Amino acid sequence: MTQDTSVDEIQSQALGALGAIDDIRKLDEWRVAYLGRSGRLTSVLRGLGALPPEARREVGQRANMVKSVLEKALEEKEEVLRQAELQRSIEGGKLDITLPGRRPNRGRLHPTTQVVREICDAFVAMGFQIVEGPEVEWDYYNFEALNIPKDHPARDMWDTIWIDPPSESEKPMLLRTHTSPMQIRVMEKTQPPVRVVVPGKVYRYEATDATHESQFYQVEGLAVDTNITFAELKGTLYEFARRIFGTERKVRFRCDYFPFVEPGVEMAIDCFACGGRGCRICSNSGWIEIMGAGMVHPEVLRHVNYDPEIYTGFAFGLGPERIAMLKYGIDDIRLFYSNDLRFLYQF
Numbered sequence: 421m422t423q424d425t426s427v428d429e430i431q432s433q434a435l436g437a438l439g440a441i442d443d444i445r446k447l448d449e450w451r452v453a454y455l456g457r458s459g460r461l462t463s464v465l466r467g468l469g470a471l472p473p474e475a476r477r478e479v480g481q482r483a484n485m486v487k488s489v490l491e492k493a494l495e496e497k498e499e500v501l502r503q504a505e506l507q508r509s510i511e512g513g514k515l516d517i518t519l520p521g522r523r524p525n526r527g528r529l530h531p532t533t534q535v536v537r538e539i540c541d542a543f544v545a546m547g548f549q550i551v552e553g554p555e556v557e558w559d560y561y562n563f564e565a566l567n568i569p570k571d572h573p574a575r576d577m578w579d580t581i582w583i584d585p586p587s588e589s590e591k592p593m594l595l596r597t598h599t600s601p602m603q604i605r606v607m608e609k610t611q612p613p614v615r616v617v618v619p620g621k622v623y624r625y626e627a628t629d630a631t632h633e634s635q636f637y638q639v640e641g642l643a644v645d646t647n648i649t650f651a652e653l654k655g656t657l658y659e660f661a662r663r664i665f666g667t668e669r670k671v672r673f674r675c676d677y678f679p680f681v682e683p684g685v686e687m688a689i690d691c692f693a694c695g696g697r698g699c700r701i702c703s704n705s706g707w708i709e710i711m712g713a714g715m716v717h718p719e720v721l722r723h724v725n726y727d728p729e730i731y732t733g734f735a736f737g738l739g740p741e742r743i744a745m746l747k748y749g750i751d752d753i754r755l756f757y758s759n760d761l762r763f764l765y766q767f
């Protein structure tokens with residue numbers, strides 16, 4: 421028996437063995453036995469050196485041919501077994517490819533976030549920048565620098581949640597009761613012209629009901645420059661009202677008091693639901709109050725070393741949840757914080 425026949429023999433034995441395999445997991449054993457490092461074909465190729473030169477060439481070529489025949493057969497067999505296994509699992513009902521997939525839940529933005537963005541967009545379009553600030557704040561920024569001195573009765577306008585300050589500090593700390601402290605922080609860091617809006621969360625020590633939450637959002641606005649007058653305040657806020665509540669809106673300004681503005685106002689829009697005739701949404705008054713505003717108090721400018729003889733400005737603050745409640749007819753502010761998907765999925 422020549423080496424040649426033994427190579428052919430290996431081939432026919434190998435193909436025979438492969439034909440008998442019906443389980444994909446057994447293929448690897450077969451590969452190791454015939455094609456592996458110490459498999460039968462490999463040992464023939466290893467032994468070539470010992471043969472006379474002509475036999476070496478012939479047997480070598482033959483052995484390499486057999487090798488590629490076996491490799492190809494292995495590949496084909498693997499495919500056949502894979503298909504068969506798939507077929508079996510379909511027929512066995514393990515995989516029902518007709519069952520519709522489960523649709524993944526799509527997330528969405530919280531209604532407050534949507535309205536905050538809408539409000540900010542309206543001001544960004546008018547040249548304002550968006551900035552954010554800390555929710556844990558020093559008394560100085562929340563009150564002092566905003567012209568609300570210690571023990572001043574105006575502090576009663578904001579029921580405050582106080583915080584134990586870090587032990588090395590004697591300075592009183594609180595959860596900010598409004599976003600106005602950011603007026604000071606921005607002006608401390610920059611020189612006019614200033615045009616910023618500040619969205620963020622604020623906190624009040626307050627019993628909750630349909631129109632009060634102990635945590636809610638505000639959007640603050642501040643513009644300081646030379647030659648800013650009350651006309652700029654009115655024009656800017658009027659444009660804002662039209663962008664959010666419709667171009668046919670009218671606005672109304674009435675005097676109001678905030679220690680950090682002079683004069684201070686409250687702005688209302690004519691009721692978009694009844695057009696001013698009076699309805700449930702506007703409590704029959706025809707008007708809906710949507711924000712506080714005013715010209716920045718000279719005392720506030722002095723706190724940040726802006727010269728009130730040179731610079732003037734206006735500021736405003738509004739509550740996005742209240743705006744959302746008006747826009748969408750939501751009758752309880754607590755819904756924004758209840759995490760009830762039946763509510764949230766409506767937006």
Ligand code: PHE
Pocket residue numbers: 597598599600640641678681712713714735736737738
């Ligand atoms: N910070 C005030 C509040 O929370 C609102 C306001 C801001 C009023 C800016 C005037 C100017 O009630």
